[in-house]
Amino acid sequence: MRKSARTSYLEPDNNVKIKGLASLPEFQIREIAIDSSQVDRHVVTIIDPLSAASEQYRKLRARILAATKQDFQNTIMVTSADVGEGKSITSINFAVALAQEIDHTVLLVDADLRKPMIHKYLGIKADRGLSDYLSGTVDISDVLIHTGVGKLVLLPAGTPSMNPAELLSSNRMNELVQELKYRYRDRYIIFDTSPVLVSADAISMSSYVDGVLFVVAAAKTPERTVKKAIGLLQSAPVWGVVFNNVPDYLGKNLHPYYYYRYHQDTNQPTKTNNKDDKH
Ligand SMILES: Nc1ncnc2c1ncn2[C@@H]1O[C@H](COP(=O)(O)OP(=O)(O)OP(=O)(O)O)[C@@H](O)[C@H]1O
Numbered sequence: 001m002r003k004s005a006r007t008s009y010l011e012p013d014n015n016v017k018i019k020g021l022a023s024l025p026e027f028q029i030r031e032i033a034i035d036s037s038q039v040d041r042h043v044v045t046i047i048d049p050l051s052a053a054s055e056q057y058r059k060l061r062a063r064i065l066a067a068t069k070q071d072f073q074n075t076i077m078v079t080s081a082d083v084g085e086g087k088s089i090t091s092i093n094f095a096v097a098l099a100q101e102i103d104h105t106v107l108l109v110d111a112d113l114r115k116p117m118i119h120k121y122l123g124i125k126a127d128r129g130l131s132d133y134l135s136g137t138v139d140i141s142d143v144l145i146h147t148g149v150g151k152l153v154l155l156p157a158g159t160p161s162m163n164p165a166e167l168l169s170s171n172r173m174n175e176l177v178q179e180l181k182y183r184y185r186d187r188y189i190i191f192d193t194s195p196v197l198v199s200a201d202a203i204s205m206s207s208y209v210d211g212v213l214f215v216v217a218a219a220k221t222p223e224r225t226v227k228k229a230i231g232l233l234q235s236a237p238v239w240g241v242v243f244n245n246v247p248d249y250l251g252k253n254l255h256p257y258y259y260y261r262y263h264q265d266t267n268q269p270t271k272t273n274n275k276d277d278k279h
């Protein structure tokens with residue numbers, strides 16, 4: 001075989017030793033197929049994928065895919081100012097829409113340890129999850145669930161915790177996000193979180209992720225509340241605002257879900273140098 005300058009240092013008689021930094025075993029992922037008869041009716045991307053509402057989530061997907069073309073822009077946090085504005089439903093529908101797109105593995109993480117709903121909306125029984133991993137009682141492979149919906153993998157919230165703020169702001173959480181992020185470059189990781197104005201959880205989570213999808217309950221959340229909450233998310237750029245539960249969308253009674261608007265706030269930090277040309 002012809003030797004080249006590039007390969008010669010790998011010859012067996014060469015003294016140079018190649019040391020790996022770490023060897024990462026492949027995750028063993030349990031499979032719990034979602035039963036669509038158990039899924040919440042608002043998870044339209046599963047219940048009614050051809051609906052106008054599902055189409056809106058696919059449009060949201062297209063916008064986010066365009067916004068995250070660059071390497072490593074793959075961790076997205078879904079949050080809102082206040083409770084009950086549709087964060088969890090938006091997280092699931094967005095994750096399913098992404099997972100239905102070929103070649104995109106999607107990990108949906110229920111990081112709302114105060115009010116975990118993702119597994120319930122998906123009709124999955126999941127006693128253990130993120131909180132158990134962060135507490136050190138299980139391995140990550142014990143708590144990941146393959147849903148059978150495209151390439152959607154779920155990391156449920158797990159055992160109710162007395163100290164969610166500490167768990168979510170821990171080094172272990174930071175390391176987990178970084179590991180998940182770098183292990184699979186083509187994997188999107190979506191975090192459902194608590195509301196920004198109710199606890200510090202979403203604010204601390206924002207320092208781990210690349211971008212934020214901010215949910216606004218249409219015709220309900222006051223603008224000053226939205227601005228106040230977005231102002232607190234100093235560590236990650238807000239990639240988009242999702243107006244959820246828009247009444248009488250398009251003038252028809254479609255029971256549609258949201259209207260998405262790209263939100264560009266020059267005061268928001270960016271995590272890459274050239275984020276501006278992504279939209
Ligand atoms: N677009 C929608 N149309 C109708 N109902 C919706 C819509 N989005 C969410 N809901 C309903 O509103 C309620 C709250 O939704 P969801 O749990 O997603 O909100 P959340 O922001 O995650 O709440 P929390 O702050 O408690 O975590 C649920 O009953 C859900 O089914």
Ligand SMILES: [Mg+2]
Nearest residue numbers: 087088112117
């Ligand atoms: Mg929720």
